[in-house]
Amino acid sequence: MAIEVRIPTILRNYTGGAKAVSAEGATLDELISNLESAHPGIKERLIDQGNLRRFVNVYLNDEDVRFLGGLGTPVSDGDTVTVLPAVAGG
Amino acid sequence: MLTISQELADRIIAHARADHPDEACGVIAGRGGVPERFVPMENAERSPTFYRFDSMEQLRVWREMDDRDEEPVVIYHSHTATEAYPSRTDISYASEPDAHYVLVSTRDEQDVEFRSFRIVDGVVSEEEVRFIP
Numbered sequence: 001m002a003i004e005v006r007i008p009t010i011l012r013n014y015t016g017g018a019k020a021v022s023a024e025g026a027t028l029d030e031l032i033s034n035l036e037s038a039h040p041g042i043k044e045r046l047i048d049q050g051n052l053r054r055f056v057n058v059y060l061n062d063e064d065v066r067f068l069g070g071l072g073t074p075v076s077d078g079d080t081v082t083v084l085p086a087v088a089g090g
Numbered sequence: 091m092l093t094i095s096q097e098l099a100d101r102i103i104a105h106a107r108a109d110h111p112d113e114a115c116g117v118i119a120g121r122g123g124v125p126e127r128f129v130p131m132e133n134a135e136r137s138p139t140f141y142r143f144d145s146m147e148q149l150r151v152w153r154e155m156d157d158r159d160e161e162p163v164v165i166y167h168s169h170t171a172t173e174a175y176p177s178r179t180d181i182s183y184a185s186e187p188d189a190h191y192v193l194v195s196t197r198d199e200q201d202v203e204f205r206s207f208r209i210v211d212g213v214v215s216e217e218e219v220r221f222i223p
Contacts, residue, residue: 010185055183057145064145084152085185087115087131087165088142090177 003031003075006082014042023081028058029071031081046083047071055086091218092190092206094118094125094164099221101128103194103202106168109133110196113141118164119155125163125190133167140179141167164206166192174203176214184209190217 002022007015015021021039025031036043046056051071058065059082065073075081098118106114115133118125129151134144155161165186169177174193176184184191187210195203206219 008185010187055185057148059145059149062149064149066145082149084145084148086142086145086183087117087148087185088135088140088183089167089180090140 002077004080005031005035006080008084010085011042011045011083014039014045025075027071028060028065028069028073028075028081031075032071055088057084057086058082059084091220092125092164092192093220093222096221096223098125098128098164099204099219101130102164102166102192103204105130106194106196106202109168111138111170112136113138113168113170114194115141115143115165115167117151117162118166119151119158119160120163121160123163123188127160138170162186162189164192165189166194168194168196170196172197174205176207176209181209181212181214184212187211 002024004020005023006020007018023031023035025034032043032046046053052058060068060073060075061080105116113133116130118128120126132144132147133141135142174195176191191207191209193205206217208215208217
């Protein structure tokens with residue numbers, strides 16, 4: 001069992017074009033490190049100086065992880081993590 | 091080139107006018123690069139100088155598009171005091187290389203500017219807009 005991670009178009013160059021990949025970990029932070037080992041470079045697009053990047057939305061199932069525990073949010077088998085770059089500008 | 095129905099263009103402009111002086115934003119979903127379904131979004135920033143889709147609304151709308159095999163063909167927002175050209179922040183946060191970024195300026199009460207751009211890897215290129223009935 002593993003956790004499904006849904007990858008947005010702009011990051012699919014790290015996953016060989018795959019829209020979803022699987023990864024493992026007990027927390028979101030561990031999950032992203034695990035993702036990095038299989039898809040080098042992706043972590044830097046999600047995390048900056050130990051925090052989630054401000055303009056990247058990460059959801060655990062139906063919740064924005066900012067409203068859960070951020071990178072410390074526990075994750076478990078069968079969960080789905082969705083990454084969406086924020087749509088923003090000035 | 092962006093080809094868009096006059097009706098959808100009018101809806102974008104109406105949304106921009108309604109939210110003025112704050113920036114308005116939204117998506118037109120479609121398939122095969124054809125803009126079809128108008129999806130106005132909340133500007134979570136409620137600001138005259140910045141916009142950001144509400145994160146929960148974005149998740150819902152992106153899932154809906156996924157389920158319908160649609161993509162965000164157009165991502166639009168308004169500038170309320172400046173020209174309809176991507177700002178530095180627009181360029182740095184642009185993250186849909188396949189989308190047409192439509193900008194509307196509501197700085198003039200009578201006249202509206204409606205322009206479309208591609209923003210890929212920090213490079214802006216303006217494209218022609220063709221309005222169809």
